[in-house]
Amino acid sequence: MNALARPGRWENFFWPLLAAALLLALWHYSVIWTATKVFPSPLSVEKGLAELLRKHVLWADIGDSLRRVAIGFGTAGVIGIPLGLTLGWYPTVNQVLNPVLQILRPISPIAWIPVAILFFGIGDHAAIFLIFLGAFFPIVVACVSGVSNVPSIFRRAGRNFGLAPVQILTRVVFRAALPQILIGLRIALGIAWLVVVAGEMIAVDSGLGYLVIDSRNSGKRYDLVVAAMLLIGLIGLALDLGFRQLEKMRSVRWGFGHES
Amino acid sequence: MSTEALITAPAPGVKLRTEHVGMVFERDGKSVSVLEAIDLEVRDGEFICLVGPSGCGKSTLLNVMGGFLPPTSGSVTIDRELVHGPDPRRILVFQERGVFPWLTVEGNIGFGLSKLSGAERDQRIAHYVQMMRLQGFEQSYPSDLSGGMKQRLQVARALAVNPDILYLDEPFGALDSVTRLIMRGELLRIWQTERRTIIFVTHDIDEAVQLADRVVVLSSRPAKIQDILTIDIAHPRNISSARYLEHRDDLLRKIGLAYTV
Numbered sequence: 001m002n003a004l005a006r007p008g009r010w011e012n013f014f015w016p017l018l019a020a021a022l023l024l025a026l027w028h029y030s031v032i033w034t035a036t037k038v039f040p041s042p043l044s045v046e047k048g049l050a051e052l053l054r055k056h057v058l059w060a061d062i063g064d065s066l067r068r069v070a071i072g073f074g075t076a077g078v079i080g081i082p083l084g085l086t087l088g089w090y091p092t093v094n095q096v097l098n099p100v101l102q103i104l105r106p107i108s109p110i111a112w113i114p115v116a117i118l119f120f121g122i123g124d125h126a127a128i129f130l131i132f133l134g135a136f137f138p139i140v141v142a143c144v145s146g147v148s149n150v151p152s153i154f155r156r157a158g159r160n161f162g163l164a165p166v167q168i169l170t171r172v173v174f175r176a177a178l179p180q181i182l183i184g185l186r187i188a189l190g191i192a193w194l195v196v197v198a199g200e201m202i203a204v205d206s207g208l209g210y211l212v213i214d215s216r217n218s219g220k221r222y223d224l225v226v227a228a229m230l231l232i233g234l235i236g237l238a239l240d241l242g243f244r245q246l247e248k249m250r251s252v253r254w255g256f257g258h259e260s
Numbered sequence: 261m262s263t264e265a266l267i268t269a270p271a272p273g274v275k276l277r278t279e280h281v282g283m284v285f286e287r288d289g290k291s292v293s294v295l296e297a298i299d300l301e302v303r304d305g306e307f308i309c310l311v312g313p314s315g316c317g318k319s320t321l322l323n324v325m326g327g328f329l330p331p332t333s334g335s336v337t338i339d340r341e342l343v344h345g346p347d348p349r350r351i352l353v354f355q356e357r358g359v360f361p362w363l364t365v366e367g368n369i370g371f372g373l374s375k376l377s378g379a380e381r382d383q384r385i386a387h388y389v390q391m392m393r394l395q396g397f398e399q400s401y402p403s404d405l406s407g408g409m410k411q412r413l414q415v416a417r418a419l420a421v422n423p424d425i426l427y428l429d430e431p432f433g434a435l436d437s438v439t440r441l442i443m444r445g446e447l448l449r450i451w452q453t454e455r456r457t458i459i460f461v462t463h464d465i466d467e468a469v470q471l472a473d474r475v476v477v478l479s480s481r482p483a484k485i486q487d488i489l490t491i492d493i494a495h496p497r498n499i500s501s502a503r504y505l506e507h508r509d510d511l512l513r514k515i516g517l518a519y520t521v
Contacts, residue, residue, distance in 0.1 A: 153354050156328060161372035161421060162348040175362045254361035254403045 072131025084143020142184020146177030179255020312478030
């Protein structure tokens with residue numbers, strides 16, 4: 001790109017910061033103008049956040065939420081990736097299982113809450129099960145389409161070099177589909193983070209979701225509610241940015257349309 | 261034009277033989293005949309070019325010879341052994357995008373060498389990096405290579421497993437004309453040092469006359485062998501010599517093209 005046409009470095013930060021500041025100002029003055037007694041201003045949210053940090057419960061809540069996501073999302077990956085690869089690799093198996101998957105897929109994990117509680121009782125397992133469900137289907141679908149999009153030229157080359165079918169699956173098809181699988185994993189991680197909050201509102205008594213609902217229920221502390229919401233947003237963003245780093249690995253970068 | 265080639269392999273043994281190979285595809289309930297009664301003998305170490313109108317079935321024939329497609333009639337034998345499927349003893353080089361983008365240059369060349377010991381593998385990789393002039397790019401990924409380098413890499417990956425036969429399916433078709441000319445020179449250099457049998461599909465008349473010992477001219481679909489031309493000019497070939505032009509014009513005539521534009 002032409003150096004003159006490129007926006008200055010400072011502009012990359014300036015405009016987003018300005019937009020955020022304007023939004024905060026709008027929020028602040030809306031609270032003042034409407035004279036609401038319930039909805040917190042940015043300043044009281046900031047104070048609430050400080051209070052949570054002082055009471056040392058915040059880190060435990062964050063840790064619990066992340067742990068549930070790690071287990072639920074991890075299990076979804078461990079089961080979903082091999083299943084998706086198999087379905088993509090054997091079209092006949094896919095024909096058999098695909099209708100079931102397509103019916104289960106659009107069911108929101110929230111709708112599973114009663115069933116999850118029935119299966120696992122109130123507790124960690126129910127919440128983790130919901131996260132698993134939310135992450136599982138996008139992973140399977142990404143793997144199936146990733147495998148079926150692998151150019152036949154790569155499979156033929158694999159066969160030509162004398163690879164057994166299992167080796168073609170692991171050394172050629174999986175590697176060729178990996179960029180698309182990573183995209184599926186990233187979407188699944190985002191959904192897992194959405195679901196953990198919902199799950200924690202119902203099934204458990206720790207975590208950021210619980211913090212939101214508990215702050216409301218015990219004394220209508222909307223400053224803490226909004227503080228927890230902001231934290232959920234920030235951590236979700238951090239997870240996504242962290243996952244995106246994987247896309248820069250040299251062995252998958254070709255699939256992401258990065259330069260060269 | 262049926263004199264023996266001057267520079268073909270000394271051993272007159274037949275390497276590959278197609279006997280009455282026919283190929284019929286079923287498409288939308290209709291059968292389309294693509295290849296008809298292809299009888300061809302390729303000698304060990306020979307450089308064969310397959311030319312013909314586009315869509316005539318050149319690539320199909322190459323895929324049948326390579327074992328990727330079973331012929332609907334007839335048979336292909338290599339060293340008197342029936343071809344059942346693809347085999348690392350004969351490698352197909354694709355037109356483009358055939359190298360694995362998730363592997364480095366070294367990883368690509370070593371792809372078919374997993375049965376060798378680490379040291380042997382490294383040695384083999386180093387040898388073909390050198391031969392295909394990819395030094396300094398061992399750790400690069402294909403996305404960092406030019407089109408010509410990618411094709412050199414694909415040839416290196418093929419040669420590394422030490423095949424008897426190389427099938428090349430318009431390997432330089434996607435390259436610019438200067439790079440193609442250089443690549444032809446490289447391929448001839450390798451063919452002369454390594455003495456593999458090469459079967460090369462092209463739609464480029466000049467390419468065929470520059471490279472081949474014999475040019476097999478296929479008719480339009482269903483493809484039959486229309487003619488076989490022996491190019492009895494020693495390498496390096498002078499592409500403005502009268503003999504060269506004579507062969508080229510002869511080939512153009514056989515394909516049914518006028519040589520004026």
